[in-house]
Amino acid sequence: MQSIIRISAIIFKELKxxxxxxxxxxxxxxxxxxxxxxxxxxxxxxxxxxxxxxxxLSQTASSRQLxxxxxxxxxxxxxxxxxxxxxxxxxxxxxxxxxxxxxxxxLELRLLQLHQAAAKTQARPAGHWVxxxxxxxxxxxxxxxxxMPLQEESKTITKTAVSFEVVSYFNxxxxxxxxxxxxxxxxxxxxxxxxxxxxxxxxxREQGNMEFLITTPIKPLELxxxxxxxxxLVGFIQxxxxxxxxxxxxxxxxxxxxxxxxxxxxxxxxxSLALGLLISTKAQTQLQAMQMTVFVLLxxxxxxxxxxxxxxxxxxxxxxxxxxxxxxxxxxxxxxVLREAHWFDLGFDSLCLLLFSLIALSIATxxxxxxxx
Amino acid sequence: xxxxxxxTRGMTKAFGQSIAVxxxxxxVPKGCIYGFLGPNGCGKSTSIRMLTxxxxxxxxxxxxxxxxxxQQAEQLRQRIGYMxxxxxxxxxxxxxxxxxxxxxxxxxxxxxxxxxxxQLLGLYQLEQRKHQMAGSLSGGQKQRLALAAATLHQPDxxxxxxxxxxxxxxxxxxxxxRLFDLSEAGTTILVSTHYMDEAERCHRLAxxxxxxxxxxxxxxxxxxxxxxxxxxxxxxxxxxxKQQMLRQPLIVSAAQLGSRLRLLVSxxxxxxxxxxxxxxxxxxxxxxxxxxxxxxxxxxxxxxxxEHH
Numbered sequence: 294m295q296s297i298i299r300i301s302a303i304i305f306k307e308l309k310x311x312x313x314x315x316x317x318x319x320x321x322x323x324x325x326x327x328x329x330x331x332x333x334x335x336x337x338x339x340x341x342x343x344x345x346x347x348x349x350l351s352q353t354a355s356s357r358q359l360x361x362x363x364x365x366x367x368x369x370x371x372x373x374x375x376x377x378x379x380x381x382x383x384x385x386x387x388x389x390x391x392x393x394x395x396x397x398x399x400l401e402l403r404l405l406q407l408h409q410a411a412a413k414t415q416a417r418p419a420g421h422w423v424x425x426x427x428x429x430x431x432x433x434x435x436x437x438x439x440x441m442p443l444q445e446e447s448k449t450i451t452k453t454a455v456s457f458e459v460v461s462y463f464n465x466x467x468x469x470x471x472x473x474x475x476x477x478x479x480x481x482x483x484x485x486x487x488x489x490x491x492x493x494x495x496x497x498r499e500q501g502n503m504e505f506l507i508t509t510p511i512k513p514l515e516l517x518x519x520x521x522x523x524x525x526l527v528g529f530i531q532x533x534x535x536x537x538x539x540x541x542x543x544x545x546x547x548x549x550x551x552x553x554x555x556x557x558x559x560x561x562x563x564x565s566l567a568l569g570l571l572i573s574t575k576a577q578t579q580l581q582a583m584q585m586t587v588f589v590l591l592x593x594x595x596x597x598x599x600x601x602x603x604x605x606x607x608x609x610x611x612x613x614x615x616x617x618x619x620x621x622x623x624x625x626x627x628x629x630v631l632r633e634a635h636w637f638d639l640g641f642d643s644l645c646l647l648l649f650s651l652i653a654l655s656i657a658t659x660x661x662x663x664x665x666x
Numbered sequence: 667x668x669x670x671x672x673x674t675r676g677m678t679k680a681f682g683q684s685i686a687v688x689x690x691x692x693x694v695p696k697g698c699i700y701g702f703l704g705p706n707g708c709g710k711s712t713s714i715r716m717l718t719x720x721x722x723x724x725x726x727x728x729x730x731x732x733x734x735x736x737q738q739a740e741q742l743r744q745r746i747g748y749m750x751x752x753x754x755x756x757x758x759x760x761x762x763x764x765x766x767x768x769x770x771x772x773x774x775x776x777x778x779x780x781x782x783x784x785q786l787l788g789l790y791q792l793e794q795r796k797h798q799m800a801g802s803l804s805g806g807q808k809q810r811l812a813l814a815a816a817t818l819h820q821p822d823x824x825x826x827x828x829x830x831x832x833x834x835x836x837x838x839x840x841x842x843x844r845l846f847d848l849s850e851a852g853t854t855i856l857v858s859t860h861y862m863d864e865a866e867r868c869h870r871l872a873x874x875x876x877x878x879x880x881x882x883x884x885x886x887x888x889x890x891x892x893x894x895x896x897x898x899x900x901x902x903x904x905x906x907x908k909q910q911m912l913r914q915p916l917i918v919s920a921a922q923l924g925s926r927l928r929l930l931v932s933x934x935x936x937x938x939x940x941x942x943x944x945x946x947x948x949x950x951x952x953x954x955x956x957x958x959x960x961x962x963x964x965x966x967x968x969x970x971x972x973e974h975h
Contacts, residue, residue, distance in 0.1 A: 295773040302770030306759065313758045505754035505815075508718050509771045510743045663739070665720045 299511050303519025307493065311523060317489075321527050325481050325534045332477055333543050337469045340434035345369035345392040348381050351400035359404075359419070359443070363394065366441065368434055378423070385425050392435050396420040407443060419443060463631045471546075474539035475626040476599040478532050478558070479619045483565055483593045484586070485531060489524050490569030491582035499578060507663040514658050521566045528562035529555070536630070548629050553636035557625040560646040564618035567653035574660040593619035621645050671696045671823055671854040672717060676726035679712050679877075686712040688877040689726070694856060694870070699849050701868030702858035703963065709877035710858035711751060714827050717856070718748050731823055744772070747816035751827040753808050757801030761792055761811055764800050765818065772819040786814040790844070806837035813844065817853075824848065826857040830864065842867055862959050873966050880966035888962045894918050894930040895938045896957045901950035914945075919964045930961055 312318060349356050364371060369392060375381040381393040397403070400419060407416045422439075426432040464471045494516075497503045506516070536554075539545040548554040568589065576582035594600060596610060597619040603611065614620045621642035628634035636643060672694035679687040687709040694700045702710045715721040717730055719739025728735040733742045755764045765786065769779040787793045790810040795803065800811060809829060816824060826845075830838045842864070849855055849869075857868065865871050865885070872882040881888055899907065904927050911920045911929060918930040931938040942952050 298770050298773060298775050302767050306756065306763070306767050309763060310756065310758050500757075501750060501752040501754045502756060503754075504720065504750045504752075505748065506771070508720065508743060508746065508748040509768075510740070510773065511771050663720075664722065664736075665715060666722055 296512070296515055299515045300519045300522075303511075303516060304522050307520060307523040311527075321485070321530065322534065324485055325477075325531045326538065328481055329474065329477060329535050329538050330542070332473055333470050333539065336473050338430065339467070339469060340430055341367050342370040343368065343391045343431060343434065344372045344389070345394065346373045346375055346381055346384060346390045347371055347394040347396065348375050348378055349396045350398040351396055353401055355401050355404055356396050359396070359400075360394075362443075363438065363441070366438065368438055369394075382423065385423065388425075390425075391428075391431050392422055392424045394420055394422055404443065468543075470539070470543035471631065472627070473599075474535065474543055474545045475630040476597075476623050477539075478535050478626055479561070479597060479622045480590075480594050480599055481531055481535065482528055482558075482562060482622075483619045484590050486524060486528055486562055486565035487569040487572065487589060488583065488586045489527065490520055490566045491572040491576060491586060492579050493520050493524075494570065494573035495576050495579050495582045504665065507665075513661040513663065517570055517654065517658055517661065520570065521563070524566055525559070525562050528565075529558065532558050546630060549633050550629060550635055553629045553634070554626075556636045557622065557629060557639065557643065557646075560643055560650070561618055561622040561625075563650040564646045564653070567650045567657060568618065570657040571653045571660075574657050589617070593617050596620065597623045599623050615645070618646055618649055669696050670694065671731060672700075672856065673729045674717075674726060677713070677716060677723050677728055678725045679709075679716060679721060680724045686877050687716070687723075690874075690877075690879055692872060692879070692882075694854065696854050697849065697852055698869040699845060699855045699857065699867070701865045701871035702856070702874055703860070703862075703865040703871050703959075704858075704874035705860060708874040710874060711827055712877075713874070714748075714825050714856065714858060718746060718825055719743070744819070745822050747819070747821035747824045749812045749816040749824070749826045749829055751831070753800075753812060755800050755808075755812060755815055757799065759800060760797050761800055761803070762787075762796040764811065765815060768815045768818050774819060782818060786818060790814045805832040806834065806841075809833050809837070809841060810844075813841070817848065821853065823854045824856070826855065828858055828860070830859070830861065838864070862963070866959050873963055875967040881962065885959055885962075888966075889957045889959070892957055892962055892965050893933045894957075894961070894965050895933065895935075896955050896961050897929045897931060897938055897942060898923075898953050898955050899927045899929060899942065899946065899950050900925055901946070907946070907950075916941075921964075928955075928961075930965060 347360060349360070360371065363369060372390060373384075375384065375393070378393070378395060381390075381395070384390050385393060397420060403417050403419050407419060422435050424432045424435045461467060494503075497506065532554075536545070536547055540547045569586075572582055572585045576585055592614070596606065596614040597603075597617055598614070599619070603614065603620070603624070606614065625634075625636075625639045625642045628639055629636065670693060672692060674690055674692045677687060677690040677692070678685065690709075690713060692713075702713065704710050712721065716723050716728060716735070719735050719742055722736045730742055731745055733739075735742070756767070759767065762783070765783045766779070769775075769783060774782065787796055790813065792807065792810060792814065795807065800808065803811065809832070813826075813829070816826075830841055833841065845855055845857070857864070859865055868885065870882065870884050871888070873880045873888075881891075883891065901907070904922055904925070908920045908922060908927055911917050911927070916932045916935050918932055920930075921928050929942070931942070935941050939952050939954060943950070946952070
């Protein structure tokens, strides 16, 4: 009973302080709002309108026709043209263009050969692309132009049989936002949850409140729980903001199974908060707490599968990523929101988060001494 | 039931190489106001933190209200109040919210808590400000609020770490009145200070320097036990005379107070007045005066109090 009174005292106090700290309160809402708009619109893996140039040595009607056809694919945008490859290569080095199309003087002859030889092999290509290959995503976009049909009628000729047909479930239009928005919840919650809790305890230490608090009969676990609960609420608010706006602005489906959504998010929030508490037992100042948060945040963005496919990482990196709560949550939230999975289907990830929370909370409670030395 | 609130034997705290508190033996009787007098960095706060269980002593035995520290610190917490040197309540909560928070932390709920808070608000004249943010209070108000919070659960033993350092003299007097009220009601109070006038109000006090106890007892005992006589000299050229006097081995200290020079002369000189007038000549008036606590401090530490600052 006394325990409950004490925990509720901490929760109440924390909520009051949060509601009076206008900047923090604003950040609770603004972080998900702004980041969602920013990332939702900005992050796009569908490469379009690469700045490109051409070197046209044939200067014929066919070459101009060909250039128009390439423009129409929207993959590249010809911003300029050069007279020789030497100048064009220099332009790539300087970063003025990402790709250069070289059309040789005998283009018409080559096109003719291609046309005739289409069914056969050994024909010389019509021209070639020089690409700034430092970004694999850009070079593969240009590579996609390799098999572009050269003439309207040639479609019928060059059409090759498809080995496999691909049916795209869950995101048939292949829009990036559909994948990004649920993942964004993981990133934003990682950031705010860890930072809020770690700062909440370290701040008391910095401002001298802790010295008073630890001479009172409050127990470490009571203090920890009292600090966690208010931020669970904050986490849910942020999740709802992101999902609701994601639905309105980017047509991301809203989770059909709300119970599952709340269960997995609750698990993830607990894990992040427990991690924040763990940091707070180590950090002496709010700045240190912030640095440690960033230390966790960066891998949570880059390794969790939020930005790059998890399966593409080498195995040791995958093991490392499994240690991050964000990895499990990214996997689960995408399953629940996009694939209508039930939380029960996600036993492994749920269990991982639960274990992580319990371990982190126990270590934090054990490490939190009601002492100054 | 023992009549001793705090007893330590050989209490020592070292932070790495530096020793903050060295072999401190203290005996604080119940119901008294006990003062720690000493310059900054003499180990006052460290001692208080060990006595409240916040710091683990490097060696020595500590018994507070019958509990062995640091082992039984948790049981002790419900029975002590601690007012930290720095204001330790929440600036962005109102006065009332702060007190409500503290009352819940001590497990006080419902009617009992609100009665007690009302009583404290009245006692410390904070009733009109109860909806004001604690951060916007004046130094004196903050200090009264902190005292109210520290005594909310009616502790048997109250620790005050330099409670009046940010308070004007008027408020300081008022504050001490409240401490005497608490003492009257049976609370044992341990207060650290670097103000002489405050130390003089204590029932008993210990003079600390560099982590060691130089003297302890009641202010009167301490003054009587001093091995020096206190004399004041007035006349021309006191700055010059001061230097001259300090060269005399029998003169423990010389300090100028306005137009007078206060000298502490060793008891080895049986007739200090005669001896001094012989030294100085007829141009100077010499008068034996009542010793003060500052003199006690100077003789027990060997350094002028002001020179510490």
